[in-house]
Amino acid sequence: MKTTSRLGIVGGLGSLAGGDLFYKLVKSRAVLEDQRRYHFLFEQHPFKDVLLPLDRNASMTARKFYVFQVCKTFENTGVDAVLLPCFASQTFRAEIQQELGIPVLDMMHALVRHITRRIAPGTTLGVIASDFVRHSGLFEQHLGQHFNLVYPEDHAQAALMEAMYGVNGIKDGHLDGVPLESVYQACLSLQGQGATVIVPGMTELSLVCGDLQRRGISALDINQIYAEFATQADGSARQPPFKLGIVGGVGPAATVDFMGKVVAHTPAGKDQDHIKMVVEQNPQIPDRTANLLRDETDPTLALYATCKRLESAGAQAIAIPCNTAHAFVERIQAHLRVPIVNMLSETVEWIVQTYGSRQAVGLLATSGTLQSQVYHQAARGCGLQLITPGFDYQALVMEAIYGERGIKAGFTAGVCREQLLLAAEHLCEQGAKVLILGCTELPLVLAHCEAFEIGAHRVALVDPTTVLARRCVSLSSGAHRVG
Known part of the structure; x- marks a missing residue:
């Protein structure tokens, strides 16, 4: 002893x-x-x-x-x-x-x-x-x-x-x-x-x-x-009660959505059974996609500083409910004492466990996420092949997220939804049987679903924030080691 x-x-x-x-x-x-x-x-x-x-x-x-x-x-x-x-x-x-x-x-x-x-x-x-x-x-x-x-x-x-x-x-x-x-x-x-x-x-x-x-x-x-x-x-x-740190504000609505999913997937009979969460809602973190596509302000330091504040607040694991931000996780993780739960690798592993490694998987994500290849790297590690939209359809995805009537502007129905459905149907026509909603704004419009009808196609929609929330809940119960 x-x-x-x-x-x-x-x-x-x-x-x-x-x-x-x-x-x-x-x-x-x-x-x-x-x-x-x-x-x-x-x-x-x-x-x-x-x-x-x-x-x-x-x-x-x-x-x-x-x-x-x-x-x-x-x-x-x-x-x-x-x-x-x-x-x-x-x-x-x-x-x-x-x-x-x-x-x-x-x-x-x-x-x-x-x-x-x-x-x-x-x-x-x-x-x-x-x-x-x-x-x-x-x-x-x-x-x-x-x-x-x-x-x-x-x-x-x-x-x-x-x-x-x-x-x-x-x-x-x-x-x-x-x-x-x-x-x-x-x-x-x-x-x-x-x-x-x-x-x-x-x-x-x-x-x-x-x-x-x-x-x-x-x-x-x-x-x-x-x-x-x-x-x-x-x-x-002594093992202190599990506390989850959340890098918020990337984007703001997606953060609230993620927290709601953590609460919804926690088995609890009273308030005190829920997970402690410490959140830094920091919308001033520079745009991840803008950096990856146009070499605008690097968000690495802002992401790192936010993670360090969560670490200092006693977080035992950190969740970042932003797919594109994961392009910067590898360079940050080495300088933290607590692990960032990688939403992308968790999502890919969940797909393999649920649907198998031979299933055709489509990816709806920002152009920055696609260019960074972070999902592709995670998929290759599990033997998955990803299908991405063609140029015109990717433009529809970006417009649905960033457009004047897009999700980041507060819209979850109307034009932005129709644009996403067109891009999703395009991926189904290329053979996708599973679609990753690879931007945390997308589940605000299309929900995690095992069987979703798009035109003549039936496809599974996978919400990475739901996968991440479930993983964080399992970590809080001690069922798995954080790593």
Whole structure:
């Protein structure tokens, strides 16, 4: 098992307790035995609610935002795992985890593991916690099934809250005198209810744990437990939820169409079953066809920059719902850490699997896609022969896409449809039994269909964006490796 080497510690939620955890990490046995293996980052920023007592109705909103922002900073700097030394924050740890690609180590899991290995089920545990944590059900959720939990009596709990959060309290660094005595009395209250072990529900308890133990209180040190857990945990084991990056705006309507197909082909019973998607709708990416045909502005850098932003946003795979843009994919892919799912090769492979390699296949696409030969290269790899329109019919395809009443101008019926049907019938007359709708605007007019009637011909229409959407859905389920 690989031990986590780069650990981030979220400070600022309880400054002294966070510092105490850092100290106990540094002096833990695992770290002292192999100091070169560990790299610790302690991040603390001003947090406006840090001095507010965690009473029963305390709001967690500002705390959630603070924790998330610090964790994202850690993620962006390549940290392997994050420690979150705050019991109140453990109540929403799963929410934070859902938005990150690195693990936030579960402090409650560390505590439960420590207790269940050393203490017999059925034992009465006394819990020292803030009003908020006490009433959140956190300890009942994790320990209530196997242990009897008791809390300080009301007057002892009130004194405990004052000792922790009041003026000159333990959070302010006053670790002896009245604050310590109040914590001690709370522990006695728990012992009076039959507790044999005092379980921490405040990280600040670690600051006075040694003093309590010297007074005969069997109190657990959560920072020591969490530090030992962190140096044994395998932070690389977590697989974040699948997130699909989409290069949008090429063209804009085709992007929306593709996203709709991803949603439509995802087996889901509720919103949360759908795929995370991050989209950069960037219509300013230079025209791909204009570059390939007339050597106008090269779109490579704009496509690459968009992909890098999607990569930085946590995308694990990138989809480009634009056929012509795939002429630039090969030169971009080598400089990305995440794969671009190649719509063209996926389409050709799907045709071979569905109709066989000997089927005559026609290609309706922009002149730029045809000139780049990207579909032809993909087809040759699968043994397919492609049929393309003659000059006049290719002009009809381009007019249907780019014309004044074309698809990019917002039209999906009328002249543009008739022009496409003429070109499609022309390919059928040349023997095509399958037609690739090889421009993402075309499926806005002609849909993916196994049997489409064109004049006297019956032909299968293959929509590459539908194929791509299905492939991305399969990747999200883990059914296939991205590659």
